[in-house]
Amino acid sequence: MDQPSDRERDWEPVDRRWAKRFQVTWPIKVRGVDTAGLSFEEPGELLDLSSGGALIQVNRRLEVGSQAEVLIRVPLRAETWMEHLATVTRVENSPGKGAMAIKFSTSRPRFLIS
Numbered sequence: 001m002d003q004p005s006d007r008e009r010d011w012e013p014v015d016r017r018w019a020k021r022f023q024v025t026w027p028i029k030v031r032g033v034d035t036a037g038l039s040f041e042e043p044g045e046l047l048d049l050s051s052g053g054a055l056i057q058v059n060r061r062l063e064v065g066s067q068a069e070v071l072i073r074v075p076l077r078a079e080t081w082m083e084h085l086a087t088v089t090r091v092e093n094s095p096g097k098g099a100m101a102i103k104f105s106t107s108r109p110r111f112l113i114s
Contacts, residue, residue: 021050026075030058032068046072053086053103062088062100070102071112082109 026046033039044058054070062068066088074080090101 027073029071079114081112
């Protein structure tokens with residue numbers, strides 16, 4: 001197979017993420033205010049996680065730029081949740097549940113232990 005030329009390599013997609021992402025399937029809760037101004041809490045699933053953000057899946061669609069509180073259930077013996085304030089940066093349209101990319105407002109979550 002031929003190697004791509006320098007010119008072809010310039011057009012290849014590049015992953016510009018600065019933090020390593022980990023694929024996980026942990027439960028989440030998303031809290032926020034919808035476009036009608038009503039508060040909500042929606043269960044969902046975490047699909048991948050990094051120190052700077054995550055990819056989540058919930059039934060409720062949020063718009064890019066929306067802010068929400070995201071609680072991530074950490075698989076420990078005690079019921080432990082990481083709480084992050086986040087902004088929606090991308091919405092993926094796909095059949096069924098859609099996924100949303102979120103950016104955390106800080107790399108340090110608040111831990112809630114039940």
